[in-house]
Amino acid sequence: MIGMIGIVTIFAMVFGGYLLAGGKMAIILKSLPFEMIIIGGAAAGAFLISNDSSAVKHTLKDIGKVFKGPKWNPQDYSDLLCLLFALIRIAKQNPIEVEHHIEDPSNSAIFSRYPKIQADEEAINLICDTMRSASMNYDDPHQVEEVLDKRMDATLQHALHPSHALQTVADGLPALGIVAAVLGVIKTMGSIDQPPEVLGKLIGGALVGTFLGVFLAYGLVGPFASKVKTVVEEDSHFYFLIREVLIANLHNHSAAMCIEVGRQNTPAHIRPKYAELEEALKAVKQDAA
Template sequence: MIGIIGIITIFVMVFGGYLAAGGKMGIILKSLPFEMTMIGGAAVGAFLISNSGAEVKHTLKDLGKVFKGPKWKHEDYRDLLCLLFELIRLARQNPVAIEEHIEAPSESSIFSKYPKIISDTEATALICDTMRSASMNYDDPHQVEEVLEKRMDANMHHALHSSHALQTIADGLPALGIVAAVLGVIKTMASIDQPPEVLGKLIGGALVGTFLGVFLAYGLVGPFAEKVKAVTEEDSHFYQLIREVLVANLHNHATNICIEVGRQNTPSHCRPSYADLEEALKTVKQSAA
């Protein structure tokens, strides 16, 4: 919602200010289709040249983050801590029983309580892979933490590609606007024998290209790139919480301490209160009894 409000604000302030100053929209509207074809078409072509098919799909999908915001909300962090509590407690009570849950999470009675988490392939794989490795005696907390850190860095690098691709387009749009403007000037020079009122409209149309390139770069595409980056980085805290809790588990801290470590490493605006989490864990214990 806030993304839509931002876009509306940009258009109202820019064009409202232009009209309030006595500007006429006629010349802009007349030139806009042709300038947008040149600038927008060149930007799309450059985007396709510099990205693979999978990267193009990934970027288009990530544009939704501008309007949807972060995937993981307050209740999702609480649910994650409850899920990890159940898994860690079971692994300590019955190491054999945990295998059916981490080998087939889609059929697990524990994972099935948290459909949003299990629908995320990376979150589920991160939990299951780490707990499976621990059951195979790969349980040195420092080594596991290093492996998880490298894995998440690689995932983050891939996830941020959309932001980098959009920022690259934003960086190129002003130059593409100049290209369109130069073509407009060439067209104007071919009509140099026309009266001043005609030349004025032709020059104004050419300058629309410069305006459009800069406007799209700094008013839309650039902010889109920054928003995608911010949302991606915020969502990464969800996976970092998994790492913190599972590494704490490998340090053989008490189960409640492991969960508290995770709670305190949750971003403040998504962090469940101690009482709220205790109430949720009490419900988990009662359902497991």
Template sequence: MIGIIGIVVVLGMVFGGYLAAGGKMGIILKALPYEMAMIGGAAVGAFLIANDIATVKHTIKDMKKVFKGAAWKHGDYRDLLCLMFELIRLGRQNAVALEEHIENPAESEIFGRYPKIRADHEAVELICDTLRSAAMNYDDPHQVEEVLDKRLDAHLHHALHTSHALQTVADGLPALGIVAAVLGVIKTMASIDQPPEVLGGLIGGALVGTFLGVFLAYGFVGPFSAKLKSVIEEEHQFYLMIREVLVANLHNHATTLCIEVGRQNAPGHHRPSFGELEEALRALSSPVAA
């Protein structure tokens, strides 16, 4: 909703201010279809040249995040901590029983209680792979930590690629606007024998290209890229919280302490309170063990 409000404000303030200053929309509306075809078409073409089909599809999919925000909400962080609690507790009570869940999470009763988390491939793989590694009795837990850090860095880098791709388009739009404006000037020069009022309209139409390139870059595509980057980084906090819990488990801290470490590392606006989490853990069907 806030994204839609932002778009309305940008359009309203720019064109409202233009009209309030005595500007006329006629020349803009007349030139807009042609300038948009040149600038927008060139931007899309350049985007296709610079990226593979997977990135194009991922970018289209990620555009929804600009308006919907991060996928993980307050309740998801609480559920993640409950899931981690159940898995760690089970692993300390019966390692063989845990293996059944981490080898086939799609059929796991524990994962099944948290369908949104189970549907996220990266979260499930991160949890299962690390718990599997922990079962190998590594002499140095820092070995697993290093693997975790590299994996999370690679995941974030890949997720941010769509934001970087959009920012590249935003950086190029002003130049594409100049290209469209130059073409408009060329058209104007070919009509140099026309009266001043005709030439004024042609020059005005050419300048619409410069305006449109800058307006799209800094009014829409650039902010879209920045918002997408912010959302992706916020979603990454979900995986970082998984890391903190798993690392605490590798160091053989008490189960409840592992979960508290994760809670403390959750984003402030999504962090469940101590009482809320304690109540959720008590509600689990199995008896609580430290």
């Protein structure tokens, strides 16, 4: 919703201010389709040249994040801590039993309590792979921590690629606007024998290209890239929470301490409150009993 409000605000302020200043939309509207073909088409072509098919699909999909926002909400973080608490508790009490859950999470009664988390492949793989490493009796938990850090850095960089791709397009749009403007000037020079009123409209149409390139770059595509990056980084806290809790478990802390470590390392605006989380963990204990 806030993304749509931002787009409406941009158009209202830019074109509203132009009209209030006495500007006329006729020249812009007449030139807009042709300038958009040149600038938008060139930008789309450059985007396709600089990215492979999977990156193109990933970027187009991630544009929706501008309007949807982060995937994970505070309740999801609370559910994640409850899920990890249940798994760690079982692993400490009965290591054999926890293997059934981490080897087949799609049919696990514990994972099934949290369908949103269960449906996220990255979260499930991160939990199961790390707990599987713990079951292999690693002598040095720092080895697992190092592997996790490299894996999560690689995953984050991959997730940030769409924002980089969009930002590259945004960086190129002003130059493509100049290309369209130069073509408009060339067209104008071909009609140099026309009267001033005709030349004025042709020059105005050419300048629409410069305007459109800058407007798209800094008013739409650039902010889209920034928003996608913000949402990806926000969602990454969910996976870093998994890391914090499971690394604490590798250091042989109690299940409750592992969860508290994760809770305190969660950003304040999405951090579950201590009292509410305690109630949720009590419910987990009762279900296990």
